[in-house]
Amino acid sequence: MRPKVRAYKRPDKISDYPSTPAFESGHLVSKNAGWRTFKPVVDPEKCVGCLRCYLVCPDGVISRTEDNKVEIDYDFCKGCGICAHECKLDAITMKKEADEDE
Amino acid sequence: MSKNLKFVSGDEAVALGVRLARPHVISAYPITPQTIVVERLADFVEDGSLKAEFMHVESEHSAMAAAMGVSAVGARAFTATSSQGLLHMAECVHYASGARFPIVMMNANRSIAVPWSIYGDQRDSLGLLDSGWIQVYVEDAQEALDMIIQAYKIAEHPEVSTPFMVNLDGFVLTHTYEPIELPDQKVVDDFLPMYQTANKMSFEEPKSLCFSTSPADNQEFKYMQHKAMERSIHIIHEVEAEFEQAFGRSYHGLTESYRCEDAEAVLMTLGSVTGTVRTVVDELRSEGHKVGLCKIRYMRPFPKKEVSELGKMVSKVGVLEKNVSFGYEGTVFTNVNSVFSSLDTNVKSKNYVGGLGGRDITKDDIRAIFMDLLNNESFTERVEFIGMGCDTNE
Numbered sequence: 001m002r003p004k005v006r007a008y009k010r011p012d013k014i015s016d017y018p019s020t021p022a023f024e025s026g027h028l029v030s031k032n033a034g035w036r037t038f039k040p041v042v043d044p045e046k047c048v049g050c051l052r053c054y055l056v057c058p059d060g061v062i063s064r065t066e067d068n069k070v071e072i073d074y075d076f077c078k079g080c081g082i083c084a085h086e087c088k089l090d091a092i093t094m095k096k097e098a099d100e101d102e
Numbered sequence: 103m104s105k106n107l108k109f110v111s112g113d114e115a116v117a118l119g120v121r122l123a124r125p126h127v128i129s130a131y132p133i134t135p136q137t138i139v140v141e142r143l144a145d146f147v148e149d150g151s152l153k154a155e156f157m158h159v160e161s162e163h164s165a166m167a168a169a170m171g172v173s174a175v176g177a178r179a180f181t182a183t184s185s186q187g188l189l190h191m192a193e194c195v196h197y198a199s200g201a202r203f204p205i206v207m208m209n210a211n212r213s214i215a216v217p218w219s220i221y222g223d224q225r226d227s228l229g230l231l232d233s234g235w236i237q238v239y240v241e242d243a244q245e246a247l248d249m250i251i252q253a254y255k256i257a258e259h260p261e262v263s264t265p266f267m268v269n270l271d272g273f274v275l276t277h278t279y280e281p282i283e284l285p286d287q288k289v290v291d292d293f294l295p296m297y298q299t300a301n302k303m304s305f306e307e308p309k310s311l312c313f314s315t316s317p318a319d320n321q322e323f324k325y326m327q328h329k330a331m332e333r334s335i336h337i338i339h340e341v342e343a344e345f346e347q348a349f350g351r352s353y354h355g356l357t358e359s360y361r362c363e364d365a366e367a368v369l370m371t372l373g374s375v376t377g378t379v380r381t382v383v384d385e386l387r388s389e390g391h392k393v394g395l396c397k398i399r400y401m402r403p404f405p406k407k408e409v410s411e412l413g414k415m416v417s418k419v420g421v422l423e424k425n426v427s428f429g430y431e432g433t434v435f436t437n438v439n440s441v442f443s444s445l446d447t448n449v450k451s452k453n454y455v456g457g458l459g460g461r462d463i464t465k466d467d468i469r470a471i472f473m474d475l476l477n478n479e480s481f482t483e484r485v486e487f488i489g490m491g492c493d494t495n496e
Binding site for chain 2: 010011014019022025026
């Protein structure tokens with residue numbers, strides 16, 4: 001399961017830092033999707049819930065919904081397009097971010 | 103208890119020290135004059151006398167990368183290299199110290215091409231003085247073996263968590279044979295317990311290791327690395343005292359002074375040339391000259407306190423090193439003078455650069471250095487190349 005984003009508190013003292021560059025895994029302090037240009041959009045009518053996109057997503061941002069379809073966490077999706085490329089039913093299309101606003 | 107004496111080369115002494123320290127993994131690529139270390143360790147793994155994984159890696163870069171992987175699961179890693187191999191490894195050398203992995207590495211000091219040469223000088227390791235590794239330079243085979251054992255204890259100390267490089271002069275030390283006393287495994291096991299760290303991959307407490315930071319946090323980690331290296335000074339002294347208790351031998355901390363009391367001129371050395379200087383000091387003392395020797399053992403952390411005391415005690419100091427930073431001076435000399443510059447005394451210093459590309463530094467060379475120091479009140483020439491084979495047309 002994706003860890004929750006937690007607020008990052010800047011250390012006041014050097015002793016508040018971990019003493020080596022290592023920290024508990026899954027400690028997310030910020031969203032990370034700022035460089036996405038194209039956004040994958042799932043068509044729920046076409047999606048059969050095969051989860052192929054879930055398997056190939058390099059960032060692990062695709063999860064299964066209650067009705068056995070998929071949803072994408074856009075807070076962390078980088079827009080690589082692998083899911084859209086691999087979907088056998090063309091249920092995922094890449095849409096330019098700016099076009100979304102129109 | 104009777105002493106277990108062996109007649110071994112410097113390289114073999116290192117391998118025996120490594121076997122006593124019981125690393126889990128040895129990842130190494132052979133290179134002259136380090137090769138015998140890895141060959142012996144491969145033998146030990148093969149004959150079962152060392153229960154470790156021997157990884158035949160394809161390069162020194164991979165050797166250090168693998169050693170980091172070993173350390174990242176909380177296991178004990180060993181590797182060894184030399185010269186071009188150390189430089190090929192350089193990216194990972196910095197990575198390991200930044201990651202705070204207490205890897206121990208033996209380096210056979212060898213010159214850097216070009217002109218290509220397999221023979222010794224110290225330009226390889228001194229070129230990586232700023233890589234965040236503890237650096238010790240040993241004088242003989244016994245010290246080499248003993249420092250492998252001490253190295254793990256110092257490097258793995260939670261206040262230090264810093265990798266450790268043990269330097270042996272190529273051929274002069276790696277390939278010459280001398281008697282050594284082999285410590286008892288049981289005593290080593292008591293002295294050096296297994297490595298324990300929280301800085302590791304674990305199913306129980308999953309961690310992200312070697313993480314990235316933005317500029318907002320990066321410098322704090324470099325500060326902590328700097329402080330850990332400074333703290334290692336007192337850990338070095340602690341471990342040395344404990345070592346003496348357990349094994350009955352001591353190496354006097356970060357430097358060793360020899361016959362420096364009332365000396366007019368002291369020569370500072372690094373590595374195996376110390377033995378030759380020791381002999382010359384004895385000869386000159388018997389002739390009535392007030393000379394002494396200061397063997398620098400650790401280049402990092404640098405022996406600020408000891409060099410400072412030397413600068414207050416004597417009026418003339420020579421620094422003999424198999425290294426030069428082209429166009430300026432030897433790096434050891436720069437470090438020594440940085441300490442002298444903070445003193446109120448008027449100590450005069452001079453740099454003697456020699457032994458480059460494996461050239462012998464002879465007793466006559468060293469005698470000439472001492473005479474130069476004793477007979478001059480000040481030095482017009484700051485850096486002198488000793489043992490030149492021909493006239494320099496100057």
